[in-house]
Amino acid sequence: xxxAISLLRHFLSRACLLSLLRLACVLFPxxxxxxxxxxAYEAPLPPxxxxxxxxxxxxxxxxxxxxxxxxxxxxxxxxxxxxYRQNGGSRQLLGYVFLSTDIVDIPAYSGKPVVTxxxxxxxGHFTGAKxxxxxxxxxxxxxxxxxxxxxxxxxxxHFVGERLEIGSxxxxxxxxxxxxxxxxxxxxxxxxxxxxxxVAKQVGILQPKIRPAARFTTPDHLPDWAELVQTGAxxxxxxxxxxxxxxxxxxxxxxxxxxxxxxPAVGRAILGDMNYGRLMADLKPGxxxxxxxxxxxxxFKGSGFVRGGIYDRLKVDQDDDAFTFRDTDYQxxxxxxxxxxxxxxxxxxxxxxxxxxxxxxxxxxxxxxxRADQETGAKTFASFxxxxxxxxxxxxxxxxxxxxxxATWVKVWRDxxxxxxxxxxxxxxxxxxYGNRDRLTRASRREQKWxxxxxxxSAWVVSILFVGFHAKAQPSITQxxxxxxxxxxxxxxxxxxxxxxxxxxxxxIIVTVLVWGxxxxxxxxxxxxxxxxxxxxxxxxxxxxxxxxxIQKPWLDRLKWVxxxxxxxxxxISFFSMSLAEQLAEIEPFKTTFLVGLFQRxxxxxxxxxGLLGLSLFVERPFCKILCPLGAALAMPTTFRWFGxxxxxECGPCTACARGCGAQAIDASGRIDxxxxxxxxDCMVLYHDxxxxxxxxxxxxxxxxxxxxxxxxGRDGYFIPLVVAPAEPGPxxxxxxx
Amino acid sequence: xxxxxxPPVLPTPLPPWHQARGLSRITRELVDHLLPWDxxxxxxxxxxxxxxxxxxGAATLVWxxxxxxxxxxxxxxxxxxxxxxxxxxxxxxxxxxxxEGPWWGRxxxxxxxxxxxxxxGFKNLLLGSALFLxxxxxxxxxx
Numbered sequence: 080x081x082x083a084i085s086l087l088r089h090f091l092s093r094a095c096l097l098s099l100l101r102l103a104c105v106l107f108p109x110x111x112x113x114x115x116x117x118x119a120y121e122a123p124l125p126p127x128x129x130x131x132x133x134x135x136x137x138x139x140x141x142x143x144x145x146x147x148x149x150x151x152x153x154x155x156x157x158x159x160x161x162x163y164r165q166n167g168g169s170r171q172l173l174g175y176v177f178l179s180t181d182i183v184d185i186p187a188y189s190g191k192p193v194v195t196x197x198x199x200x201x202x203g204h205f206t207g208a209k210x211x212x213x214x215x216x217x218x219x220x221x222x223x224x225x226x227x228x229x230x231x232x233x234x235x236x237h238f239v240g241e242r243l244e245i246g247s248x249x250x251x252x253x254x255x256x257x258x259x260x261x262x263x264x265x266x267x268x269x270x271x272x273x274x275x276x277x278v279a280k281q282v283g284i285l286q287p288k289i290r291p292a293a294r295f296t297t298p299d300h301l302p303d304w305a306e307l308v309q310t311g312a313x314x315x316x317x318x319x320x321x322x323x324x325x326x327x328x329x330x331x332x333x334x335x336x337x338x339x340x341x342x343p344a345v346g347r348a349i350l351g352d353m354n355y356g357r358l359m360a361d362l363k364p365g366x367x368x369x370x371x372x373x374x375x376x377x378x379f380k381g382s383g384f385v386r387g388g389i390y391d392r393l394k395v396d397q398d399d400d401a402f403t404f405r406d407t408d409y410q411x412x413x414x415x416x417x418x419x420x421x422x423x424x425x426x427x428x429x430x431x432x433x434x435x436x437x438x439x440x441x442x443x444x445x446x447x448x449x450r451a452d453q454e455t456g457a458k459t460f461a462s463f464x465x466x467x468x469x470x471x472x473x474x475x476x477x478x479x480x481x482x483x484x485x486a487t488w489v490k491v492w493r494d495x496x497x498x499x500x501x502x503x504x505x506x507x508x509x510x511x512x513y514g515n516r517d518r519l520t521r522a523s524r525r526e527q528k529w530x531x532x533x534x535x536x537s538a539w540v541v542s543i544l545f546v547g548f549h550a551k552a553q554p555s556i557t558q559x560x561x562x563x564x565x566x567x568x569x570x571x572x573x574x575x576x577x578x579x580x581x582x583x584x585x586x587x588i589i590v591t592v593l594v595w596g597x598x599x600x601x602x603x604x605x606x607x608x609x610x611x612x613x614x615x616x617x618x619x620x621x622x623x624x625x626x627x628x629x630i631q632k633p634w635l636d637r638l639k640w641v642x643x644x645x646x647x648x649x650x651x652i653s654f655f656s657m658s659l660a661e662q663l664a665e666i667e668p669f670k671t672t673f674l675v676g677l678f679q680r681x682x683x684x685x686x687x688x689x690g691l692l693g694l695s696l697f698v699e700r701p702f703c704k705i706l707c708p709l710g711a712a713l714a715m716p717t718t719f720r721w722f723g724x725x726x727x728x729e730c731g732p733c734t735a736c737a738r739g740c741g742a743q744a745i746d747a748s749g750r751i752d753x754x755x756x757x758x759x760x761d762c763m764v765l766y767h768d769x770x771x772x773x774x775x776x777x778x779x780x781x782x783x784x785x786x787x788x789x790x791x792x793g794r795d796g797y798f799i800p801l802v803v804a805p806a807e808p809g810p811x812x813x814x815x816x817x
Numbered sequence: 818x819x820x821x822x823x824p825p826v827l828p829t830p831l832p833p834w835h836q837a838r839g840l841s842r843i844t845r846e847l848v849d850h851l852l853p854w855d856x857x858x859x860x861x862x863x864x865x866x867x868x869x870x871x872x873x874g875a876a877t878l879v880w881x882x883x884x885x886x887x888x889x890x891x892x893x894x895x896x897x898x899x900x901x902x903x904x905x906x907x908x909x910x911x912x913x914x915x916x917e918g919p920w921w922g923r924x925x926x927x928x929x930x931x932x933x934x935x936x937x938g939f940k941n942l943l944l945g946s947a948l949f950l951x952x953x954x955x956x957x958x959x960x
Contacts, residue, residue: 719916
């Protein structure tokens with residue numbers, strides 16, 4: 080089994096993929112343009128890049144700091160490189176070069192970081208940036224990679240301390256976003272600013288923020304270990320082997336307990352009175368000490384302190400300020416006095432000497448390591464963090480007020496609040512209309528369906544223009560694949576919340592698929608489906624009706640399985656190579672139509688999407704019926720929708736509805752295939768139309784001929800039966816029909 | 818397995834548990850969802866008994882191995898897919914019906930092959946996800 084998986088992985092490897100792309104470049108020169116431009120997509124980077132002191136031997140540092148002709152070794156913590164220019168007989172310091180993944184661990188949309196080389200001059204202005212590697216599928220075959228190059232080019236000349244925001248910024252400088260890659264650019268903005276800020280603080284360009292020092296309370300009792308843990312005065316940071324891309328192990332990779340020692344209650348409990356007194360006597364005013372005890376397969380001290388006196392696996396962050404430790408900041412911790420403390424095999428006391436650090440405010444202990452990519456084996460920097468905030472009872476006056484940094488997704492939701500409100504109104508509008516389908520279909524006639532169509536057509540137009548072209552919120556099979564992977568590997572709410580339109584759309588889709596079936600999304604709100612059917616309707620109005628055809632039912636009954644095959648194929652491939660599955664998901668013309676634009680891509684994509692839309696003028700929804708993998712994925716749970724459309728016993732021999740069904744979802748026996756039905760409601764209009772539905776028309780004529788009243792049509796689709804009233808006693812015998 | 822076209826207004830065969838009420842009904846319906854074999858047929862075919870017991874045992878073993886940390890996630894997924902394929906086939910032969918309408922209702926309808934694939938696929942997706950996530954949360958399964 081493992082061999083088979085390994086073999087399949089090999090065939091689906093990057094090398095194999097690139098060979099296929101090369102072949103495609105030969106066969107279709109223009110198609111190759113997108114792939115050729117995507118030079119940084121999963122680009123192999125030299126393994127030395129992440130740990131060699133000679134960073135600039137492996138990457139083109141000159142490109143990000145023009146004029147530099149020599150570079151130092153990596154220095155500092157986090158590391159950076161000094162860039163020099165030979166000026167006469169002396170070397171002039173031009174600025175600094177640093178690798179984003181040496182400093183921050185911020186994943187982009189793919190869940191992996193964009194590896195970026197950044198240059199900054201001695202005044203703190205960006206001099207350039209270069210993307211060395213990214214894993215964003217949208218930038219491989221959707222949006223050209225040049226868009227990302229253009230985006231990071233906007234930073235050049237800006238000061239690192241500026242408030243640079245994506246889009247318009249009322250109190251800062253706005254950057255042009257990449258349409259359709261919002262999450263990528265928001266993450267990249269954080270990468271650029273936070274990396275540069277960390278280096279700028281180290282070299283003295285930016286000054287750290289000085290926070291008010293903590294004032295500790297005097298304890299009335301010494302807590303034991305359990306109480307320290309329960310109150311949060313001691314925190315735990317655990318990293319498993321799988322977190323760093325290794326095979327699972329019984330022991331964690333690293334398991335740390337840590338806490339502040341200056342607070343008398345905590346310090347005396349951990350160290351004992353005597354050792355606490357000694358430590359406090361050693362510390363200068365404003366200095367803070369923390370303790371760490373550890374277990375696990377790895378050491379939290381690492382080996383960096385032996386070579387260079389630096390503890391390179393630990394870092395403390397407080398807001399944007401980072402604090403690292405040297406060997407002079409370390410003291411031995413021989414024993415933990417608190418009762419109930421766990422056994423440990425490594426321990427230490429670390430001293431924070433910067434006045435910028437305050438124990439009154441929350442801070443984060445970060446364990447810095449490397450994460451091996453499971454597909455490629457390549458290692459990238461990874462930071463595992465745990466927040467610590469001294470409990471209120473140990474601080475005079477309790478915890479101070481703190482304004483938390485806003486999560487990326489919160490900013491996205493807030494920035495688009497009005498548009499999102501409009502979107503919710505659209506969804507509610509469609510639910511309301513469909514919920515009232517009985518009333519709307521009764522008010523319609525076969526030749527006059529405007530009560531239904533007014534809602535449906537307006538939903539189509541809004542969906543195409545607002546949802547599709549403006550918000551670029553076209554749901555896609557790639558999102559379904561991402562879900563499957565998130566369930567199997569790691570579920571990240573932040574990833575799904577980062578695209579609010581898609582998030583809301585999927586809630587709507589899941590609920591309505593279970594209640595009514597996929598038709599409400601596919602038939603009423605899918606931007607591409609709406610565009611496709613609208614083209615068909617327009618084609619009919621514009622004189623193309625004589626050429627408009629339905630796919631022959633026997634053929635469609637075979638062809639409809641193609642979309643299920645595509646879905647299952649993509650799902651299976653995604654477990655071996657998500658990036659390959661995402662590329663093959665180009666079978667959906669959504670990116671070309673809405674995200675990038677029909678004429679912004681190379682001709683095979685334009686031809687494919689344009690061809691499908693052109694075909695839609697003559698055949699109703701050809702893509703939806705035969706190819707759409709998203710439709711297939713939604714069709715399967717549709718089998719169990721709670722509320723289906725109504726049928727009559729006569730629907731079998733009668734084919735009136737079937738002939739008028741645009742989705743061709745009614746079979747010869749009159750049964751509606753809920754998986755193919757797009758809930759257009761045409762059959763339900765007929766169901767209530769006593770001039771169009773044959774059994775109803777027959778009954779209507781019979782009653783009219785007999786002079787009988789036409790009673791209302793019941794939920795079963797028949798006239799409410801005439802009831803014979805009992806004869807009333809009177810001078811004449813007889814009865815009356817009501 | 819139903820090969821003829823299904824009538825437009827579907828017959829509603831009574832479910833095996835239709836007369837049960839309350840907890841008894843829930844239990845019997847649960848068994849109906851979990852076991853693909855019709856117990857009546859099951860008792861009369863020794864070969865089916867042996868084969869089915871072996872397969873059910875194998876599927877249980879894989880989940881047990883997963884729970885004890887001896888099997889990786891992708892192997893469990895592959896096994897679950899194989900089990901689902903077998904369950905679809907067995908159900909098409911033994912229990913060729915699926916639920917129609919609300920899940921809490923009692924109405925059934927005859928199932929075509931695609932109905933059965935969707936039923937087994939969706940049900941096992943929910944069951945598998947629940948088991949998978951539980952084992953992952955307990956730290957017994959690694960991917």
